[in-house]
Each structure stands twice: as structure tokens, then as C-alpha cells.
Amino acid sequence: MICFTHCDRRFNHLSYKLDDEVNRRSLTNVPQKEWRQFSIVVNLHLFLASLLFISGCVCFCISLQFSTMFDEVNCSDGVNIFPPMLNMMGAFTGLFTLRTLHLKWPAFIHLLSCVISFPLNLITAIDLIANSFHWINYWTRYPEVSPIVEASDWASSFLWMDVAIGIIAVINDVLIAFIVFIYYQFWYSVRSTNP
Numbered sequence: 001m002i003c004f005t006h007c008d009r010r011f012n013h014l015s016y017k018l019d020d021e022v023n024r025r026s027l028t029n030v031p032q033k034e035w036r037q038f039s040i041v042v043n044l045h046l047f048l049a050s051l052l053f054i055s056g057c058v059c060f061c062i063s064l065q066f067s068t069m070f071d072e073v074n075c076s077d078g079v080n081i082f083p084p085m086l087n088m089m090g091a092f093t094g095l096f097t098l099r100t101l102h103l104k105w106p107a108f109i110h111l112l113s114c115v116i117s118f119p120l121n122l123i124t125a126i127d128l129i130a131n132s133f134h135w136i137n138y139w140t141r142y143p144e145v146s147p148i149v150e151a152s153d154w155a156s157s158f159l160w161m162d163v164a165i166g167i168i169a170v171i172n173d174v175l176i177a178f179i180v181f182i183y184y185q186f187w188y189s190v191r192s193t194n195p
Helices: 002-023 032-066 082-099 105-141 151-188
Strands: none
Touching (some): 032 082
């Protein structure tokens, strides 16, 4: 019971401290040029995050249907679906942040979701690029399954699907890095004078 009370007090103290820090900051002090860039990048991030999630789902569905000639299914480890889904949710909070400048917490939630999404997108890109090397081996070595459909054709398609989704994940990470830089420069470093 004593441990719970101590943890509860500690948590409350940290919560109040975080609330105080977030309420001191604002995106209203971002200069106009940087704000335009930030708005464009946040909207582009939402578009590419949605594209990444949809292409990951499509890759899994197509691969599930056409991987029967191989001993594994492309895009089946979930890395191309769940991290992009979290990335898409974080990108949506960015859209909410753009529309509610008077609120302090959406900017913090967007920053936090971007920081969490960055390594997850990196893991997605690395996993998909590594899988593409695996499909290169199938592409060059797998024999013809039937006279109409060659297994190497599907291995080639899976290879290019993995590379394309990996490139989209890397572009998402570049956009996230720009967003975090803007937050660091104008939201985290500069404190708002508004009460």
C-alpha cells in the first residue's frame, strides 16, 4: 500500500510537471514561411502515411493469394501493416494539430507520435529491403511452375513491392525528421509568452 501511494504521488508530480511544460509552449510563434512548409509537410505526411498503410495491406493480400508456389508469404510478418497504421494515426493527429493552434496538447501528442513512428518506420523499411534481397534469390533460382506463369515473375513482383513500400517508409521518415525539427526549433526550444 505504501509503495502504491508513493508511485501515485510520483506519477501525479510528473503529470503536473508535464502539463506545465506543455502549456508553456505554442505553435503560434512559428514564422509564416516555416508554417507554410510545416503545413505542407504535415499534409504530405498524412498522405504518404495512408499510402504506406494501404500499400502494406495490399501487399499482404496479394502475397497471400499468389505466394502458393513458394514456401512463404511475402509481407506476412506484420511489419508492413502495424507500424504504418500507428504512423497513419500519428499523421492524423498532425492534421488535428494544424487546425487547433489554440490548444496545447495536440502539438505534444503529434510530436510524441512522430518520435515513436520514426524508428518503427525505419524498422519497416529495413525489414522490407531485407525481404527484397530474399526475393532476389527466388527470382534468379526458382524454376518455372507452369508454362503460363513463372514463379520468377511473382518473385520479381514481390521484390518490387517490397522495395516500393520500403522507399515510401523512408520518405515518411524524412518527413517526420522535418516535422520533429520544426517542433524542436519553434515549439520545444521557444517558450510561449501566453499564460
